[in-house]
Amino acid sequence: MNDLTPSREERIANLKGLGSSRKRVEDVRFTQGKGNYVDDIKMAGMLFGDFVRSPYAHARVVSINADAARALPGVVAVLTAADLAPLNLHWMPTLAGDKQMVLADGKVLFQGQEVAFVVATDRYIAADAIELVEVEYEELPVVVDPFAALAPDAPVLREDLNGILSGAHGPRRHHNHIFLWETGDKAATEEALGAAEVVAEEVVYYHRTHPCPLETCGCVASMDKVNGKLTVWGTFQAPHVVRTVASLLSGIEEHNIRVVSPDIGGGFGNKVGVYPGYVCAIVASIVTGKPVKWVEDRMDNLMATAFARDYWMKGRISATKEGRITALHCHVTADHGAFDACADPTKFPAGFFHICTGSYDIPVAYVGVDGVYTNKAPGGVAYRCSFRVTEAAYFIERMIEVLAIELGMDAAELRRINFIRKDQFPYQSALGWEYDSGDYHTAWDKALAAVDYKGLRAEQAQRLAEFRAGRTRKLLGIGLTHFTEIVGAGPVKNCDILGMGMFDSCEIRIHPTGSAIARLGTISQGQGHATTFAQIIASEIGLSADSITVEEGDTDTAPYGLGTYGSRSTPVAGAATALCGRKIRAKAQMIAAWLLEVHEGDLEWDVDRFQVKGAPERFKTMKDIAYAAYNQAIPGIEPGLEAVSYYDPPNMTYPFGAYIAVMEIDVDTGEHAVRQFYALDDCGTRINPMVIEGQVHGGATEGYAIAMGQEIAYDEIGNVKTGTLMDFFLPTAWETPHYTTDHTETPSPHHPIGAKGVGESPNVGSVPAFSNAVHDAFRPFGLRQSHMPHDHWRIWKIARDLGLHG
């Protein structure tokens, strides 16, 4: 040993492993404009596809005349349903067990629906040609209200389902009904509600919105007729599943299809589904033998692909006079639009909505969800959320507030006395989940202390007195939330997408000179996988994260996985990565034993090396071992050093957090100002604190948008009123609040490194925090429930309806 020998602490720091706020490797390219997104792909002879879309929400397609369009120089093809029908591709299966028109087959069911696909030599000619396609429509009555859709005399929307009384999720009781999904104990819940001392009842609406990543959806499909191979580059959050679906739909053998997700400009659930544009681009490439690009514009994106939420949640919650919750009942009317294209694990048509007992020990509960067809776009995606968890968290956190009003209690205290206690984990919820771990009281106390909750309430009371005395027109709202998520779908025994189990994977190959490449079944859309997964591997195998390349998204090279959404990458692929690293280490131990001429059992792992127990000066680093794996003939051991792991998680993980928003509200203008936003997250083991903080800032900003103004709104005849970024609210740097982040750390007991996932927590937690702040400001004047988004107009109306405008 000499002064140049790094200390153990230095060796740990050099790895840049778990817990390191390592700077992101992706950023070097992105900051120089050298990302490679799908619209950056340019190929010789590439054609451009674009859609003729329906201006009507419900109409019969009487005729389509594309002669003038076809005659335009540069137009190569115009595809309609009639062209796709012989290939049986005019309809396609959805992820939810329904089917969806690829191109209008006889009628259109929502505004913006794809009617014809124009293929031209450049995007301007395609745009011109769209205008030349003449479509004759016969308007039909429009249904945009899911309750009206279930009226006995409501128009029949899905004529293709006429007389079919059973869907993918059981019986349909009406022509516009999709399913009723139920769980929990209905009779016992009713009994508990009937016997309760206090019952609070409320309808909580979580409005329709849209993930709206800055990059829209798109693809380039290229059919190489010489070697029979189809390559599709696209904005896919689940490239391997897309390959399987493409094979099943097209009949092309799966080994002849290569799907590549290049850099993705944000996903947030928008890029999980399979859209008509992908199918049409593939067909057009097969027909023309040329690469075909299709990229949505922003209006297409907001109108046609992947709405989120739209849940009408009718709740009843009961408690003792002291505030101990005794039962929860919830019925949801879920507006799924024209086709049931929700992106959920197959067996869960309402996703994981039944996490709606939240952070509370509720002895008995029931949930029933009715899915309904309307003349709106299909979708129902998990917008930065693990399959309806956001709806569930909003529902329970609003019901808690309403119950607090009913009881005349402080809402923070009501939460505290009902939290699941630390000693109750693993906890069986009344709706069937096993919460793996949690320490809610500690997180809650830390959060309340951090914002000086008592002081805030005192200030609020003072403000109220001043308001009543006419000395101010601004109210103060304190929005509380304690959320519990369920992420990391999921165990193959009950989680699948189109039959594919929701495992995930990692393959690690160590190079002779001690660097490595890892490939995973997931795909980053900004989460920084190339940075953070290398950190997991670094800590497992003792090579610096800087020496590890992480690749995802190419189905020809990456192991099969189910992709990135629902905060599943860290819980599932992250676990596969850690276990794959351990396989490498196990082989490395055998090699080290041979090199050091000791028995394997005489070695111990220390940061980046195997050393002889009791003689740490005798060691072989992972770098030494890697070299030996390729240049030594070791008896009984294959050359090389690589491994692959597929991980089927035994359970979900249950991240949680405590969020508090403090908001000033001007009762005369309806304007608000977020004075403070505190976010405490517990995502278990923290891989990269810098990345976690970034996720919290971004997710909370999405939540801020949703709560305070963002919506997909329709008029009564199904026109989308929020089809551009003029009307669809995305906050700028100017109105976005400042965030304070904090954490506790309760590792998952079943995850190999104890990590739980964090990407979606801030969206799940912040929406109720912002919304509760608005409600809390008006609580003294009798407000119980006012639906989001709380834009200036709606807040102004609250004040007016409560008589505060004098």
Add this chain to the structure above:
Amino acid sequence: MGKKMQISLTVNGEVHYILAEPRELLIHTLRERLGLTGPHIGCETSHCGACTVDMNGRSVKACTVFVAQADGAEITTIEGLGSPDGLHVLQRTFREHHGLQCGYCTPGMITRAHRLLIENPNPTEEEVRFGMAGNLCRCTGYQNIVKAILAAASEMNAKEAAE
């Protein structure tokens, strides 16, 4: 299809002569003719700023500028701000302060920040937030973008003071 026009424009110091329909959007000229795919398309309505480039000393949204309007213009895109061997201060501070995630808004964001710091070399946080309000980001919540820009400003000012 309309009649084509001869247009000359200087992009990142290099002069280009092109024949284009006047309706062609500058963003398509840059991305598809000149292969400068740093600026992105996010909305086509001037709201998101992913296509921001510098034109004649002002930030413009290249998705709503016709190439005909750019005839004779001096244009700088993200590709012209720095090079792999000599990154612009903002390119470094955005990474240092985690001012990006998916990277899609980043070229426009940095190009706008570059112009903002010329317009106002010593901005307050509030001035940065206001000056960047034409550029949307869906990932970061802006907090670290603001931090990165303020850090770049103080670094550039310190360097200037030293010189």
